Amino acid sequence: MEACRNNESSSDSAQQQFALLDMLIPGFSLFVTTVQSSFAIDLRLYIPILLIIGSSAWIWSHVWEYIKDGFDKYLMSSMYIRTDDEVFNIVMGWVAQQNFSRDSHRFIPNTNINSRSWMLWDNVGDDDEEDGESDSEEGFAHKDRKKNSSELKYTPSYGTSFFTYHGHLLLFIRTEDSNRGTNLSASEREIIQISCFGRNPAVLKDLLLEARQLYLSKDQSKTIIYRGTGSKPNDSPSWKRCVARFSRPFSTILLNEEIKQRVIDDVADYIDPNTRRWYANRGIPYRRGYLFYGPPGTGKSSLSFALAGFFQLPIYIISLSSPVATEENVSTLFGQLPRRCIVLLEDIDSAGVTHNRVAQDGQSSDSSSTGSERLSLSGLLNVLDGVASQEGRVLIMTTNHLEKLDSALVRPGRVDLMVEFSLADEEVAASIFRAIYTPYEGEVLLGTNSQGASPRAMTEDEKAVAKRSQVIADIKDMAMDFAAKIPQGEFSPAEIQGLLLQHKRDPLAAIQGVDPWIKRTREERAKRRAREAEKLKEEGEKKEGEVDGKIEL
Numbered sequence: 001m002e003a004c005r006n007n008e009s010s011s012d013s014a015q016q017q018f019a020l021l022d023m024l025i026p027g028f029s030l031f032v033t034t035v036q037s038s039f040a041i042d043l044r045l046y047i048p049i050l051l052i053i054g055s056s057a058w059i060w061s062h063v064w065e066y067i068k069d070g071f072d073k074y075l076m077s078s079m080y081i082r083t084d085d086e087v088f089n090i091v092m093g094w095v096a097q098q099n100f101s102r103d104s105h106r107f108i109p110n111t112n113i114n115s116r117s118w119m120l121w122d123n124v125g126d127d128d129e130e131d132g133e134s135d136s137e138e139g140f141a142h143k144d145r146k147k148n149s150s151e152l153k154y155t156p157s158y159g160t161s162f163f164t165y166h167g168h169l170l171l172f173i174r175t176e177d178s179n180r181g182t183n184l185s186a187s188e189r190e191i192i193q194i195s196c197f198g199r200n201p202a203v204l205k206d207l208l209l210e211a212r213q214l215y216l217s218k219d220q221s222k223t224i225i226y227r228g229t230g231s232k233p234n235d236s237p238s239w240k241r242c243v244a245r246f247s248r249p250f251s252t253i254l255l256n257e258e259i260k261q262r263v264i265d266d267v268a269d270y271i272d273p274n275t276r277r278w279y280a281n282r283g284i285p286y287r288r289g290y291l292f293y294g295p296p297g298t299g300k301s302s303l304s305f306a307l308a309g310f311f312q313l314p315i316y317i318i319s320l321s322s323p324v325a326t327e328e329n330v331s332t333l334f335g336q337l338p339r340r341c342i343v344l345l346e347d348i349d350s351a352g353v354t355h356n357r358v359a360q361d362g363q364s365s366d367s368s369s370t371g372s373e374r375l376s377l378s379g380l381l382n383v384l385d386g387v388a389s390q391e392g393r394v395l396i397m398t399t400n401h402l403e404k405l406d407s408a409l410v411r412p413g414r415v416d417l418m419v420e421f422s423l424a425d426e427e428v429a430a431s432i433f434r435a436i437y438t439p440y441e442g443e444v445l446l447g448t449n450s451q452g453a454s455p456r457a458m459t460e461d462e463k464a465v466a467k468r469s470q471v472i473a474d475i476k477d478m479a480m481d482f483a484a485k486i487p488q489g490e491f492s493p494a495e496i497q498g499l500l501l502q503h504k505r506d507p508l509a510a511i512q513g514v515d516p517w518i519k520r521t522r523e524e525r526a527k528r529r530a531r532e533a534e535k536l537k538e539e540g541e542k543k544e545g546e547v548d549g550k551i552e553l
């Protein structure tokens with residue numbers, strides 16, 4: 001009887017234990033019964049042991065966290081890498097080159113280390129910035145970039161990796177911060193930490209310097225391009241690095257040689273340190289502005305990039321026709337510029353800026369009424385005359401409509417040198433043709449009319465040289481034929497380049513294609529103009545309707 005009661009009470013307490021464990025580990029009782037019936041093992045006997053092991057592990061994990069925190073805080077030095085800073089690209093570029101990354105058995109493969117670039121470019125590669133480069137040098141660069149962009153790089157996956165640097169044992173810790181918002185990409189949620197033992201972070205700073213050196217050396221032959229961003233609500237304006245492009249040689253810019261040289265000399269003189277002193281001694285604001293004007297696709301941006309590449313200056317671009325160009329954004333972006341750089345203000349004939357000042361002052365323009373709306377002329381003048389513009393930067397402004405610009409904007413002191421870019425004449429058309437089809441060393445020669453006749457048997461090398469010179473001579477002749485078919489001053493170099501790129505391996509086809517292309521392009525232009533006229537008419541009628549409505553009221 002007694003035994004029976006004992007049995008009942010022990011079975012009650014087992015039931016309670018099961019109920020509790022079932023709550024903690026769903027399906028536990030089912031598992032225990034299955035094991036008991038299948039293997040005749042009563043797991044209930046092991047429950048206390050399991051509980052002891054579980055709670056010890058739980059306590060240890062907390063104690064370990066505590067010890068680790070203390071160790072981290074008092075016995076280690078660490079640097080934390082922000083993924084939204086360029087330093088992320090600098091460090092990850094270095095990490096990807098280290099043996100511990102290459103040998104890591106848990107790794108993240110990337111085709112591009114620049115996490116910031118992924119988020120910036122929206123999967124747009126370097127090459128999309130500028131369509132169709134004419135010169136072959138850039139053609140090679142294009143291929144190289146394509147190759148590099150698909151090159152695999154490995155960085156250690158989430159967790160801690162150990163490595164040695166200059167005889168020190170260091171830790172590379174990569175974690176994902178899940179609290180950082182789900183709208184961010186995985187790479188943006190990452191936290192990178194590099195730590196060393198001891199409280200002296202010198203070795204970490206050495207590592208950073210080496211990484212920076214490596215990063216800069218990679219970009220030495222490139223032009224670094226930044227674009228102003230901040231058009232979305234809650235998006236604070238900032239400069240985002242978007243492309244590192246191979247520097248474009250001046251020889252590939254088709255512009256009157258004298259004018260081109262004048263611009264180069266002027267910029268060279270301006271950025272000379274002695275000139276800075278000269279300005280300072282005389283109390284003259286140290287600034288210089290250039291205005292490149294002319295129809296679209298005539299080389300204004302190309303010359304700006306070539307200048308940046310030649311003088312090894314990064315180039316910072318804001319297009320005044322883009323939504324980024326609000327009064328507040330432009331002034332903030334100017335405040336963030338580095339001391340040595342080229343600032344390229346594109347399309348300065350954009351809406352707000354072409355309203356003249358009198359009109360703006362009198363009727364309170366769009367910008368003044370809404371505070372941080374589109375940049376107005378007075379806003380632009382303030383930025384250009386502001387402190388941020390007197391630090392010795394090269395300011396280049398571009399426009400397709402010189403006639404729309406207010407004289408205040410182009411007066412000396414704001415614009416010191418104006419350069420006109422024109423539609424292509426015969427010489428330019430021929431130059432573009434030669435630039436596209438002239439074979440470069442190492443390129444496969446395309447078939448032309450050349451026969452390569454020779455009085456004696458030539459070696460392979462001699463044959464190759466002879467064939468190349470013949471091809472070059474043929475291309476020169478063909479360039480003249482091509483240019484003679486292009487009407488002068490009607491098409492931009494960009495348009496002509498576009499035509500040639502349609503036949504990039506067949507110069508004869510390009511020449512044959514000129515007449516239909518001219519016809520097509522003219523028709524397309526006529527249609528575009530008609531559409532624009534229609535749109536203007538509609539807008540005019542709409543405005544008139546609004547005015548009439550107001551008068552009636």
Ligand SMILES: Nc1ncnc2c1ncn2[C@@H]1O[C@H](COP(=O)(O)OP(=O)(O)OP(=O)(O)O)[C@@H](O)[C@H]1O
Nearest residue numbers: 131132252253254296297298299300301302493494
């Ligand atoms: N003068 C030129 N010399 C060499 N290439 C040119 C020239 N003009 C145009 N191109 C080619 O045409 C393309 C567009 O040129 P670019 O962007 O410099 O023109 P843009 O005048 O700045 O045009 P937009 O006013 O529309 O900004 C580039 O690929 C460039 O290589």
